[in-house]
Amino acid sequence: MKNIKAQLAIGLVCVVLGLVLALQFKTVQNNYLGGAAPAQKAQELAAELKKVREEKEALMSEVNALEGKIKEIEEAESKENVLVKNMSAELEKYKIISGLRKVKGPGVVVVVDDPPIDPEYSSDVSIIMYNYDLLLSLINKLNDAGAEAISINEQRYVSRTEISLAGSNVNINSVPTAPPFVIKAIGNPDTLESALNIRFGIVDQMKSERYNLQVSVKKQDEIIIPRYNEIIKFRYAKPVEDMEQ
Template sequence: MKSFKDKILLGIICIVLGIVLALQFRIVQANYLKGTIPSKRVLELKVELKNAQEEKQVLNEELDLYKNKLKEIEGAASEDSAIIKRLNEELEKYKEFAGFTRLKGPGIEIVIDDPPSDLEFDTEESVIMYNYDILLSIINFLNSAGAEAISINEQRIVANTEMQLAGNSLQINSVPTGPPIVIKAIGDPDTLKSVLDWRFGIVAQMREYYNLQVDIKKMNELEIERYNDIIKYEYAKPIDD
């Protein structure tokens, strides 16, 4: 018969064996579960990926739609910009014709001054001021020669420019001025000079009959100021075609 000690030892061995078996079962069970969880997660990720791809496709279609709309808007804006640019070009052209723009270009410069002072018969009267109709004749000659812009003492000559004697000064565009008179004209220098300075032309008459000092220079470039007043129409009205 087994001794009491042997029974105790056998019991301890059984207990240890039971513990070992229990631990082994748990390890196997844990490994089994760990083997199934990743597989399930893969399936879930596949579903999420598919959903994301479908959502991406929808977003790409919306993006293409907005891109097309943006192109249409840009095209319309570009067309509007082209129209506005043409209108601005037309406006600038008419402003130049009306005298509301500073201009530069080739032309001539005419300097007119009174006769040299005569100490014995000195007078305060200005010959050119009291005969300012000569200036009007010069303007007409320059216009007939194709002058594109004219100024007298920096006053732009436009359609409604007034020129009149007021006291001891000549008023041009309501601005008082006096000799020397500097006339600038933009155009072909040779043509502009030839229409004034010829044998029996107006410059020869100014020198001969009025003893005026006249100097004409052809210029490669000169500047003419804009018309500074405001043109208002009180009685004239536009007619719709």
């Protein structure tokens, strides 16, 4: 009798365990496999993985294409920036050459004045004003010596600058000036000074008994020369385009 009861108890326990295991399996299948069989779910997951990989490859291709376009734009901008910088530097150079830029640098300062006043022979006549061609000769010597910028009494000297006697004044760029004349020149100070002070040169000529002018030449580490203030207009000269033969 005891054996039968024990067997019935064991059988009942086995039935309960079987029911519990079946319920747990069903729950796991519903929660983790979406109710589908393991093989079917594996196929679905593999298909989804393949789709995700394809989407990733497509996105990577798009990213690479965009990076290529960005690189092309950056290279184009870089070339454009170099071109603009080169053009700006070239334009700035020609502005300096034409006198349209205020400049500074080492050079010499030359002061030319009339002879000391002699009370016995006082005169209102200015020697240097009536011999202003000496100023032109001095400027030519500075240009020959490599002067990069020149001014006379704060008037920038350019190719269009006129120096002429007008009444009791010397006009420079149409501006009336009078002695003393202060000529500033930017360039190699030693070369400029040597060109002016050479024996029997322009300074000796100015200081000779014929003119007896007061002339001083001083080297300076920094000289500031103003820009040319007149408006440059060309009525007759026109550019010529070079044609290949």
